Amino acid sequence: MEEKTVVILGVTGSIGTQTVDVIGKIPGFKIVGISFGKNGTVAQGILNKFQVRYYLGDVELNNGTRFECTKELLEKTLPDIVVSAVPGFDGVRATLDAMQYTKRLALATKEAMVCAGPFVKQLARENGVEIVPVDSEHSAIFQMYESNVDHIVITASGGAVRDVPLDKMNNLSPEEILKHPTWNMGKRITIDSATMVNKLFEVVEAHELFDLPYEKIDVRINPSSFVHGIVFLKDGTIKIHAGKPDMRVPIAYALTYPSRQYESYVSSVEEFDTCLLPIEKERYPLFFYGLGVVSARDKGELVRRIAFNSADEVAVEYFLERKISFGGIYQTIRTVVEKIDSEFSTVSNIEDVFNIDMLSRRYANEFLKKLTDN
Numbered sequence: 001m002e003e004k005t006v007v008i009l010g011v012t013g014s015i016g017t018q019t020v021d022v023i024g025k026i027p028g029f030k031i032v033g034i035s036f037g038k039n040g041t042v043a044q045g046i047l048n049k050f051q052v053r054y055y056l057g058d059v060e061l062n063n064g065t066r067f068e069c070t071k072e073l074l075e076k077t078l079p080d081i082v083v084s085a086v087p088g089f090d091g092v093r094a095t096l097d098a099m100q101y102t103k104r105l106a107l108a109t110k111e112a113m114v115c116a117g118p119f120v121k122q123l124a125r126e127n128g129v130e131i132v133p134v135d136s137e138h139s140a141i142f143q144m145y146e147s148n149v150d151h152i153v154i155t156a157s158g159g160a161v162r163d164v165p166l167d168k169m170n171n172l173s174p175e176e177i178l179k180h181p182t183w184n185m186g187k188r189i190t191i192d193s194a195t196m197v198n199k200l201f202e203v204v205e206a207h208e209l210f211d212l213p214y215e216k217i218d219v220r221i222n223p224s225s226f227v228h229g230i231v232f233l234k235d236g237t238i239k240i241h242a243g244k245p246d247m248r249v250p251i252a253y254a255l256t257y258p259s260r261q262y263e264s265y266v267s268s269v270e271e272f273d274t275c276l277l278p279i280e281k282e283r284y285p286l287f288f289y290g291l292g293v294v295s296a297r298d299k300g301e302l303v304r305r306i307a308f309n310s311a312d313e314v315a316v317e318y319f320l321e322r323k324i325s326f327g328g329i330y331q332t333i334r335t336v337v338e339k340i341d342s343e344f345s346t347v348s349n350i351e352d353v354f355n356i357d358m359l360s361r362r363y364a365n366e367f368l369k370k371l372t373d374n
């Protein structure tokens with residue numbers, strides 16, 4: 001079997017390092033390029049261990065050839081698979097760039113679908129790129145999807161605030177929220193799990209990936225995170241995808257699809273918890289506000305999605321630095337989304353995506369500055 005070549009964008013993050021881990025355990029894959037930000041130590045370790053020749057990063061490494069931008073790295077390597085795992089809005093440009101140079105996009109950066117879904121999909125069609133989701137819920141749905149789907153359910157853990165008394169919610173500290181009950185992830189996504197902004201983005205991601213209208217995508221809390229997704233078929237069949245929460249499993253699937261090569265922990269029936277709870281409106285107001293904002297059927301949907309993401313990124317940063325309360329995240333997002341929505345009617349091209357993001361960040365920073373000055 002010929003080796004498949006892989007470039008990992010965002011290699012030092014949570015998904016990136018777990019991808020490296022998976023590739024170390026299954027034969028047939030060769031890492032030909034990596035990109036990273038400031039974490040030169042971890043990147044150097046990966047470069048050495050896997051003898052990676054090409055890289056892109058803020059830090060100069062020993063050995064290997066350094067490139068200045070994602071496009072150059074991909075043009076040189078032309079990999080069979082790009083794992084797109086750059087966290088946050090930075091991952092949008094990286095993902096769009098990847099669409100020109102690979103056959104398969106293993107997509108972990110959900111911001112690419114949230115902020116630029118229609119453009120990513122258009123490039124995939126034009127260039128014949130297969131998109132395989134890495135996000136656990138979407139991987140689950142992807143594995144079960146077929147022609148006669150009626151609707152789907154994706155699950156949430158409920159984050160660290162699931163069992164906190166409602167009147168204590170506003171004053172939770174970053175440390176309290178960073179204790180995620182089931183998944184071990186990066187900081188922003190852990191905060192986004194507590195507000196359920198992450199789940200909102202996953203609903204959008206599912207809407208884009210599976211071309212399903214929003215009313216056909218439901219969300220339930222599964223406290224153990226064992227159930228990842230459910231597909232309801234028109235003939236009455238219900239398919240459930242479950243397994244111990246471990247991102248290496250969907251990462252491996254995105255690499256080896258349509259076959260399976262990865263071996264991992266096999267659960268027992270005792271661990272398999274199918275409890276599904278509704279989402280409480282009072283506990284996750286941002287989720288419900290966001291759902292209204294994205295599912296309103298007008299041309300501004302994508303405008304609001306971009307603004308929502310940018311404002312969330314900025315506000316979460318403020319929260320992590322203890323400059324605002326947990327509840328301040330909601331205030332910021334709502335203010336920015338409403339302001340941007342009144343200024344832009346639609347997203348006409350890719351450059352609009354970046355302009356709206358930049359302006360949303362400016363508005364978020366202005367609002368937060370005023371909020372913290374008082």
Ligand code: MG
Nearest residue numbers: 135136137202
């Ligand atoms: Mg997920």
